[in-house]
Amino acid sequence: MRAAGTTPVIIGVGQSVDRIDAPDYQAWSAADLAAVAARAAISDAMARRDLAPYIDAIVTTRTFEDSGLEQPIFGASDNFPRSIAARLGIKPRSAFWGEGGGQSPQDLVSEFCERVAAGEFDLVLLCGAEAISTIRHAAREGRTLDFSESPGGEVEDRGANLRAFQDPLAERHGVVDAPIGYALAENARRAALGMTQADYAEHMGRLFAPLAAVARTNSAAAWDVPNYSASDLITVSPGNRWIADPYPLRLVARDQVNMGAAVVIASQRVADDLGVAPDRRVYLHGYARATEKPLLSRPDLSASPAARAAARAALKRAGLVPDAVATFDFYSCFPIAVSNVAIDEFGLSEDDPRKLSVVGGLPYFGGPGNNYSMHAIAALVPVLREAPGKAGFVGANGGFLSKYSAGVYSTIPRPWRNWSSTSLQAELDAVPAQPLLDGYDGPGTVETASVLHVRGAPEMAVVIGRTPGGLRFIARSKPGDAATIAMTHENDVLGWPVTVARSEEGLNLFVFGDG
Template sequence: MTDPARIPVVVGIGEVADRPDAPGRGSVGPEPAALMAEALARADADAGGGWLARVASLDVINAVSWPYADLPARVADLIGHRPARLAYGPVGGETPVRFLHEAALRIARGEVEVAALCSGEAEHSAGAARRAGLKPERDAVPPWTAPDPAWTNPRARDYLHPQALRHGLSQPVFVYPLYETALQAAWGQTPRQGRDESAALWSAMSRVAGANPNGWLRRPFAAEEIATPSPANRPIAWPYPKLMVANPVVNQGAGLIVTSLALARAAGIPEHRVVPIGPGAAAAEPRDWLARDRFDHAPAQDAVLAETLRRAGFAPPDLAAVELYSCFPCVPKMARRSLGLPADAVPTVAGGLTFFGAPLNGYMAHAACAMVRALREAPGAAGLLYGQGEFVTKHHALVLGGRPRAPADAPVSVQDEADRRRGPVPPVVEAATGRATLETHTVLFDREGAPERGVVVLRQGGARLLARVPAADRGTLGRLTDLDRSPVGGEGRLRTAPDGLLEWEAA
């Protein structure tokens, strides 16, 4: 279909970074809803003005840093317009890509003429206020929206296996390292080689963030600084130190406005500033990470990336820019290999979740804004956005740029293909004796950099099990953190601790 009224395009982008050192800023900055409203206003201005009042569909990306009773309604109040469709999304780092894709499909189907999405978080302000004994709803200027006493944190992990919860592996920062160590072994790397690859990649991302006026840590970091533990770069969960994990302590907002090519032309927007939205795809891994077949691949990621490019008719070398989600190094390292990108590729246009900043679920909205800016400088070129949510769980990719075209009728989901690529899943057992083989592992550290405990994923026969390595077992912890020899595949002995959890000692 070539009807310009059915061809979706991005016409407006807006971002805001509320830095605590900004001249004239008060002790507490704007609330998340205000950051969203300001980002949408900037997107409207970027598109030439007059678009916000025409928005018929607005997706608000889930915000965690402040407990709102009705965040979308608050954003609508602040922009002075309530769209006919006003929706609030679930938790997930892939949701900005999903919402941008869905907005494009609504335009293509003729359901709406103008759509928008926005994100905003103020975790830095909220945390600083708590430490200072301030109440943003009282002490900020203007005051923040009154907190909802019935609000519950949307990041509950009750869907995880009880063994994962008992061992404390209920946060992404403790689970993604399991992928990292398994992947290093599968790729034939020593932990030192894996660390150095991560550090070089993150250093390149820091240079992109340093040149991005909306970034949070706006200076380049050397690979050695990223790789080396220090008081400013303490170890978090082996093998990741602080400078290899997402940084959510930021105040950032983003907004995008989507319409048809016909309306963009009617508004007189120059053709080079109109960025077409191309095809995309989505799939998921089993939500409970212990129900995965292996930890050295992500079938949903592979299926989504391959199908998105196939639908667009592109090979990876055809892409002028890519943004591969970067909450932790294993994610873009896997995606780079899946796409066949060269080892020196820099898979970000925004700067990555460590250095640009990680406004929780909203980073990919900023990445989309950065991609639009890059493609406006290269009319006709194409870029790839790839977002991920939860624990290597939810995957969504989308092409921007290229020739204007209406989306195909193919379903967004490629779940069948992802499932086809997945192998058998071992059952999880809670009690075992004897010897067991290491499948993957991490070591958790305290704030002073001392190891608190190791957690190992083991295989015994056809079963999978979790076990602890106590802090007192320095020999096994040393084996788990040896930079020059991967422990994956090694054997050890099991015992049951007084609290009922299994413990493992390397043989």
């Protein structure tokens, strides 16, 4: 354990939003939004002295453009952390540009709490933002923006590092974007629970409707605050089109937003020196992280043991059980990301009175790229200040249930302890991967399936199945095979027989029955 003087403590949090339909819409860039949130976080500390000049490290999450997931059609900063620092009028001696993934905000908070505890830094600003809505809105209107910047200065650029999220065989068969990957896992979970499609849809609606209600209570910071019932979320309509079975639009993360969030971490000594009151301070009591096997190599497609293990470890390290936690925020890009941990691991109910999100979830509060969980932490801190001694949990997820980072927070002072996830990861890695065929010709049985829709129209069916010998394969519908796509969409095909043939292009193509 570390001496009390170097114990890291969160002293300030802030958020920003720039809605395109608001009277005061600014068309801010991501760097602008992050800077606005950072100023709010600095002010939130309520220090007796201006703490900005004492910031010795600035750390940012990665925008979707920086990660290669969006095209920078209007340009972007080539040093995102230093662009934000310039707006704040500060020159930290160190700058860090984090890797991609929704797990990164909690990862960065955990890491820089460790580094503050080690005496490497005294005062760290973490922030991030997305301006995807402004970029797409301007492009649709034919307007030109210039978000290009070269602020100069040293930065540790960690790169997008999306390799851990990639499964080349799955990608070759059309499992590229998040909705189809999560849909395959979601339908596998339904199969594991033995639920019908209708019953499972109702379960997803009941799970996410309370999140939408929470978003309405956060109207000042949320992107949108619609009044959705559980039925509204799962009933397909022109305004709630299909994305990937079993997901209509309202069950999917909304990344087209303009939002920023920031967190300030200080050592206990520096917080004292700056005059930050004890009742402004929140401590990280436990944390853990873990990485899952690639999608097709997972023995159980319906779950992420890595996410469950990381969440369980974070609570154990904080000395708590789920019933002792007052406030949660489970990453909610899709229903299974919540249910995998909240329900299947922690045993919570869909309508738990503590709520499963402190801000309102990615589809409703808003899903600003990799930075959503920074908003969760920024919202959790004031909640805990109002409930001294209570604990809050944040679970941050990246990829296709690929990486999970969990943190447990409280206002109770506690000497710092570093928590390593090395042995936790080793246990997960020791579990044998599911044997997998790259190419396959022959019969099989559907383990899980989904249909990808484009603008509401079915475009491609994908199945993951097992051979008679128990090996796993992936296959997609033949180009133009509308009948197979429709059959997959209109029926519960899990457990159905299929015949797979290898194409000249190296794809496994399936039809139902004996071909």
